[in-house]
Amino acid sequence: MSKRPTSRDVARVAGVSQSTVSIVLAGKAEGRVKPETRQAVHEAARRLGYRPNLAARNLRLGRTRTVLLVVPTLTGPVFGPIYAGAAEVAADRGFGLIVHPWPDDAGPARSQVDTQAIEGVLASSIVGGVTDFGDLPVVLMDSDPAAPAPTINFDVAGGMRAIAGHLAALGHRRIGHVAAAVDAWTFRVRGEALADAFPGSLVRRTAAIDVAAARQAALALLDRPGRPSALVCDDDVIAAGAYKAARALGLDIPGDLSVTGFDDVLLATALEPELTTIRLPAEHLGAAAMTALLELLGGRRPPGVSLPGELIVRRSTAPPASP
Amino acid sequence: MSKRPTSRDVARVAGVSQSTVSIVLAGKAEGRVKPETRQAVHEAARRLGYRPNLAARNLRLGRTRTVLLVVPTLTGPVFGPIYAGAAEVAADRGFGLIVHPWPDDAGPARSQVDTQAIEGVLASSIVGGVTDFGDLPVVLMDSDPAAPAPTINFDVAGGMRAIAGHLAALGHRRIGHVAAAVDAWTFRVRGEALADAFPGSLVRRTAAIDVAAARQAALALLDRPGRPSALVCDDDVIAAGAYKAARALGLDIPGDLSVTGFDDVLLATALEPELTTIRLPAEHLGAAAMTALLELLGGRRPPGVSLPGELIVRRSTAPPASP
DNA sequence: CTGAAAGCGCTTACAG
DNA sequence: CTGAAAGCGCTTACAG
Structure with missing residues (x-):
C-alpha cells in the first residue's frame, strides 16, 4: 500500500534526472541518451514497477488517447x-x-x-x-x-438482394415484408432493396423490433386471401414473431411459408426450424x-x-x- | 474551436481570484465567500461555458471518481x-x-x-x-x-425452489436437470436447490450454454425409458436446446414434456410455446x-x-x- | 471574506 | 549526452 512510484523515484534509483527518465520511457532516447543510461532507466522502472500517471500526462499533453x-x-x-x-x-x-x-x-x-x-x-x-x-x-x-x-x-442492400435472389430462385413470387418500424438508414435500405427485387409484388407491414409486435404485423400479412408464400423480416427478432404468427394460423414453415431473418443472432438457431438469414461481419x-x-x-x-x-x-x- | 476556458478565465470575467472560483464552484463557499461574489462567479462560469479540466483535478486530488x-x-x-x-x-x-x-x-x-x-x-x-x-x-x-x-x-436458490414447487404442484415427480457446464456459484446453487427439492429422483446432464450442446444433453435425458416428465434448464438458452430435443423426439411441450428456463430473456417469449422461467431483477x-x-x-x-x-x-x- | 502560492506528475523546449 | 526549469489546470492550506 506504499505510494505509487513516480518518474522522480525512477530517476533517483537510476541515478539520472527526472527528465531523462521521461525521455527514455517515451522511447525518444534515440541518439539523445547513451545506451547504458537507457538500460539503467528501464531497469529501475521495472524494479519499481513504475507506470506513468495518466492524469499528469493528460494534463500536460492536453489529450487522452x-x-x-x-x-x-x-x-x-x-x-x-x-x-x-x-x-x-x-x-x-x-x-x-x-x-x-x-x-x-x-x-x-x-x-x-x-x-x-x-x-x-x-x-x-x-x-x-x-x-x-x-x-x-x-x-x-x-x-x-x-x-x-x-x-x-x-452492405445491407447486398444482403437483402441475396435474400431476394434466394427466394426468387426457390420460386417465390408473392413476398411479404415485415419491416422494422425504426427510422434508421439500415432499415430504409433493406426496404428499398427488397422492393427493387420484387417490383409491384411486395406487401409490407411495419412492426417494432419485438416478438409480439412482429407477430401482429405478420398476422396481418398472412391472414387473408392470396397470402404471401414468403415473409422477409428485417431482423431475426422480427422473424421470431413471424414464426408465431405462422403457428397461430397453422401454417408450416417452410412447407406453407418461407421465412427469412437478418443478423444471424442466437435466436436464428434457437428457432425451429432454424432460420435462413444474413450473417453480418x-x-x-x-x-x-x-x-x-x-x-x-x-x-x-x-x-x-x-x-x-x-x-x-x-x-x-x-x-x-x-x- | 477556441481554447477551452479555464478557472482563470472565469476569475478574470468575474473579477475575482482563481482560487475563489475554485472554492465557489466546488460548493465550498458557504460562509467563506459572500453571496454576491458567488453569484458573479457562477454567472461568469455559465457565460463562458466553463467546465473544470478533469485531468488537472484528478492529478491534484489523486483520485478519479x-x-x-x-x-x-x-x-x-x-x-x-x-x-x-x-x-x-x-x-x-x-x-x-x-x-x-x-x-x-x-x-x-x-x-x-x-x-x-x-x-x-x-x-x-x-x-x-x-x-x-x-x-x-x-x-x-x-x-x-x-x-x-x-x-x-x-436469490437463485429461491428461484429454483419456486420452479421446483411449481412443477411438484403440477404433479411432476421425474425431473431432468439440464445444467450449465460452467463453474460458477450461480449454477452450483441452482443445482443444489433443485436436488434438495427432488431428493433421489433427479437425473442430470450438463451442457455448455449453447443451443446445440443443450439439445444434445436434453436428448440424452429424454431418449430412454422412464424419461423425465419435466426438464428444468439452468437458463433460457439451454431451454431452447431442450425444445429442439423434444421436437426431434416428437414430444409435445407441454403435453408430453414440461420445460422451464431461468433468466427470462428475449428468447423466453420467442419460443413456442412461451417459456416458464424466473425473471431476475x-x-x-x-x-x-x-x-x-x-x-x-x-x-x-x-x-x-x-x-x-x-x-x-x-x-x-x-x-x-x-x- | 479573498488572494497568492505551492504542488500533484508529467513532457518538452532550452542550456550547457 | 544530460539536467534544470516551466507549465498544463486544478485544490487547498495559509496569510492577510
Whole structure:
C-alpha cells in the first residue's frame, strides 16, 4: 500500500534526472541518451514497477488517447463483436476505448460522458439521427453514407438482394415484408432493396423490433386471401414473431411459408426450424470503424467502407407449396 | 474551436481570484465567500461555458471518481439492465462508470484497463473465479457470498425452489436437470436447490450454454425409458436446446414434456410455446451493487444482499400426461 | 471574506 | 549526452 512510484523515484534509483527518465520511457532516447543510461532507466522502472500517471500526462499533453464507443443498448447482440473488433485495433495503437451505452429512450443530454476526456467517437446511428458530439471527430457505423462523417457500413442492400435472389430462385413470387418500424438508414435500405427485387409484388407491414409486435404485423400479412408464400423480416427478432404468427394460423414453415431473418443472432438457431438469414461481419465492422477513426484523428480523411454479409441458408426456406 | 476556458478565465470575467472560483464552484463557499461574489462567479462560469479540466483535478486530488463495471460479455442479455441500474446510482453520486467487457476467453492479463484510473470495481464473477483487481475495492455480483468481497446476488436458490414447487404442484415427480457446464456459484446453487427439492429422483446432464450442446444433453435425458416428465434448464438458452430435443423426439411441450428456463430473456417469449422461467431483477441488482461499492469506497462495510426473482408461468409447463 | 502560492506528475523546449 | 526549469489546470492550506 506504499505510494505509487513516480518518474522522480525512477530517476533517483537510476541515478539520472527526472527528465531523462521521461525521455527514455517515451522511447525518444534515440541518439539523445547513451545506451547504458537507457538500460539503467528501464531497469529501475521495472524494479519499481513504475507506470506513468495518466492524469499528469493528460494534463500536460492536453489529450487522452481515449475514444468513445456509443452503442444504443448493451444487449443488442451485434455490439459485443463490434466492441471486440474496435477494442483490439484501439489497443494496438495505444488508445483506450470507453463504451457508452446510450439509453434508447434518452437523448444525448443525459449523457454522463465528459467530452473533454475523449478524442473521438464511434457511433452506431441506429439510435436515431443524433450525431451531435460537439466538434469531436466521429465515425458512424451502419449509417447513411450521406452523413458528413465517414461511415463504415454493412452492405445491407447486398444482403437483402441475396435474400431476394434466394427466394426468387426457390420460386417465390408473392413476398411479404415485415419491416422494422425504426427510422434508421439500415432499415430504409433493406426496404428499398427488397422492393427493387420484387417490383409491384411486395406487401409490407411495419412492426417494432419485438416478438409480439412482429407477430401482429405478420398476422396481418398472412391472414387473408392470396397470402404471401414468403415473409422477409428485417431482423431475426422480427422473424421470431413471424414464426408465431405462422403457428397461430397453422401454417408450416417452410412447407406453407418461407421465412427469412437478418443478423444471424442466437435466436436464428434457437428457432425451429432454424432460420435462413444474413450473417453480418460485426467484429470486422468494429475494427474497420476504429481504424477509420484513428485515421481521422491523424488528420486524414478515411474513405467510407461497406462490408458484405453472408447468406446463411437454413431450413426456414423452401419452394412454395402451390406455385 | 477556441481554447477551452479555464478557472482563470472565469476569475478574470468575474473579477475575482482563481482560487475563489475554485472554492465557489466546488460548493465550498458557504460562509467563506459572500453571496454576491458567488453569484458573479457562477454567472461568469455559465457565460463562458466553463467546465473544470478533469485531468488537472484528478492529478491534484489523486483520485478519479470513476468505477469499473466488468462484464463477461457485452451480449449477455442481463448486462444491459445491470449497467443501467449501476450507472444511474453512480451518476447521482458524481461517479463515472466505465464498462469493461471481459472476454470470456482472456485472462485479466489482457485487460486494457489502467487500474490507476479507477477507484473500484463491480464484477460479475460468472467469468470464473478471477477476482483479482490489485488492491482495488471490489463488489461482486451473482457470486459466492463466501468470497472476501461483498456480494450482491440474485436469490437463485429461491428461484429454483419456486420452479421446483411449481412443477411438484403440477404433479411432476421425474425431473431432468439440464445444467450449465460452467463453474460458477450461480449454477452450483441452482443445482443444489433443485436436488434438495427432488431428493433421489433427479437425473442430470450438463451442457455448455449453447443451443446445440443443450439439445444434445436434453436428448440424452429424454431418449430412454422412464424419461423425465419435466426438464428444468439452468437458463433460457439451454431451454431452447431442450425444445429442439423434444421436437426431434416428437414430444409435445407441454403435453408430453414440461420445460422451464431461468433468466427470462428475449428468447423466453420467442419460443413456442412461451417459456416458464424466473425473471431476475437485473437493474435492481446493478443499482444495489453500485450502492454497495460506493459504501465500500466511503470506508464502510456494506452488507451482502440477495434479491428475489419472480416465477413467470407461461405455457411450457402443464401436468404430466400419465402420472 | 479573498488572494497568492505551492504542488500533484508529467513532457518538452532550452542550456550547457 | 544530460539536467534544470516551466507549465498544463486544478485544490487547498495559509496569510492577510
